[in-house]
Amino acid sequence: MAQRQMGYERRGVRTGVVRALAGSTLLSLSFVVAVATGCKSRRSAPDVGKVWTPNRVDAVMGVPTSAVTASIKTQLTTRPESIPLDRWKHMQQLYTEYGNVPLWLDADGFNQPRSRALLRSVIDASSDALRLDAYPLNELVATVGAVRGTKQASAEQLARADVLLTSTYVELAEDLLTGQVNPKALAQDWHIATGHEPIDSAVTRSMRDPQLDSAIARMRPRDLEYDALRRSLVTFRAIVAAGGWAAVPAGKALKPRQTDTPARLAALRERLRVEGFGASADAAATPVAAPNEPSGASNTVRATTPGASAYDVGLAGLVADFQARHGIA
Numbered sequence: 394m395a396q397r398q399m400g401y402e403r404r405g406v407r408t409g410v411v412r413a414l415a416g417s418t419l420l421s422l423s424f425v426v427a428v429a430t431g432c433k434s435r436r437s438a439p440d441v442g443k444v445w446t447p448n449r450v451d452a453v454m455g456v457p458t459s460a461v462t463a464s465i466k467t468q469l470t471t472r473p474e475s476i477p478l479d480r481w482k483h484m485q486q487l488y489t490e491y492g493n494v495p496l497w498l499d500a501d502g503f504n505q506p507r508s509r510a511l512l513r514s515v516i517d518a519s520s521d522a523l524r525l526d527a528y529p530l531n532e533l534v535a536t537v538g539a540v541r542g543t544k545q546a547s548a549e550q551l552a553r554a555d556v557l558l559t560s561t562y563v564e565l566a567e568d569l570l571t572g573q574v575n576p577k578a579l580a581q582d583w584h585i586a587t588g589h590e591p592i593d594s595a596v597t598r599s600m601r602d603p604q605l606d607s608a609i610a611r612m613r614p615r616d617l618e619y620d621a622l623r624r625s626l627v628t629f630r631a632i633v634a635a636g637g638w639a640a641v642p643a644g645k646a647l648k649p650r651q652t653d654t655p656a657r658l659a660a661l662r663e664r665l666r667v668e669g670f671g672a673s674a675d676a677a678a679t680p681v682a683a684p685n686e687p688s689g690a691s692n693t694v695r696a697t698t699p700g701a702s703a704y705d706v707g708l709a710g711l712v713a714d715f716q717a718r719h720g721i722a
Contacts, residue, residue: 445507445603447491450500454540456548458494464552466493475529476560479592483563484556486593487600496600497558498551502540510606511562520623521613523568528561566596569612632667639663647704655702662708670711 453461469488472481488496497508515528536554540546570592595612602608613619632638641660647653665671716722 443603444601445605446601447494447496448499448504449494453495453498453500453551454502454546456546456551460548461495461498461551461555462493464548465495465556468549468552468556469493480560480563480567483567483592483596484559487559487563487596490597490600495551495555497555503537503554507605508558510604510609511558511565514606514609515561515565517610518565518568520626521569522626523565523573527568527573528564529557533557533561562600563592563596565609566599566612567592569609570595628668635667638667647709649704649706649709651704652702653704658702658704658708661712665711665715668715670715671708 450458452458465488469485472478476484497504497511499505515525515530519525536550536557540550540554543550599605599608599612639660641664642654642657644653644657662671
């Protein structure tokens with residue numbers, strides 16, 4: 394994460410809050426998954442170790458595949474304003490690799506395992522703090538629903554659905570590989586060099602994998618720091634869902650053993666507690682030895698008395714722990 398431009402980079406660290414996804418977005422995507430998987434398609438065991446290629450069928454839902462291919466080729470000549478030029482070129486390159494044949498369609502409709510893997514991967518991208526509203530979910534609902542809701546789809550409808558799924562796939566791949574946000578657009582003090590894997594090769598390589606969901610998952614950074622950030626995101630989202638962080642009233646800077654209003658100190662304890670520092674404000678105070686100190690040691694810096702008016706060494710120790718975890722000098 395620290396080395397690549399991922400969706401929640403400095404944004405999550407600076408604010409401690411990640412925007413909750415709109416309910417309509419998740420409902421729309423769930424509908425798309427249901428529609429795509431509702432289309433009939435042949436099921437087969439995954440060909441582990443083999444290379445995936447589009448099914449060479451003569452027709453898709455009774456429409457000659459040649460007509461669908463021709464429509465895909467035509468649609469790829471005009472770029473919608475909503476799709477950036479670089480992504481459009483990646484899409485064109487991907488289709489060129491396969492001769493412009495449908496990538497998400499089968500004889501009976503949508504290729505269930507592949508389309509389902511893609512759409513579920515989009516849902517899973519929420520755990521990377523990627524904004525799902527950046528993807529054309531409403532358009533997917535309308536386009537996929539139009540194909541599903543007719544007994545005889547046209548070549549243009551089928552091609553449109555295929556191109557839209559490909560656009561979503563390429564956009565998701567780009568976001569996992571390079572991020573949705575440029576860190577320097579948020580802060581000019583970003584000095585970490587970002588490494589980008591060539592998009593075209595990564596997109597094509599992942600598309601060839603019979604296990605598309607696993608291939609997409611491998612596009613995200615694979616290191617312990619990134620995994621830790623994803624876990625922290627879950628924690629912070631849970632805090633937001635529970636009501637957020639308690640506001641600590643403004644006041645004077647405190648040193649250990651100085652006094653302040655019980656209300657302000659209680660708010661500070663609660664603010665620390667929601668991130669796992671110390672017990673709840675109504676819990677009984679129990680002296681606890683500092684880390685690496687034997688039980689019963691005199692330096693019980695984690696001891697703190699809820700409801701007290703003193704900024705005792707226990708509360709100061711919790712603040713120090715908070716500062717250390719968050720890199721605050």
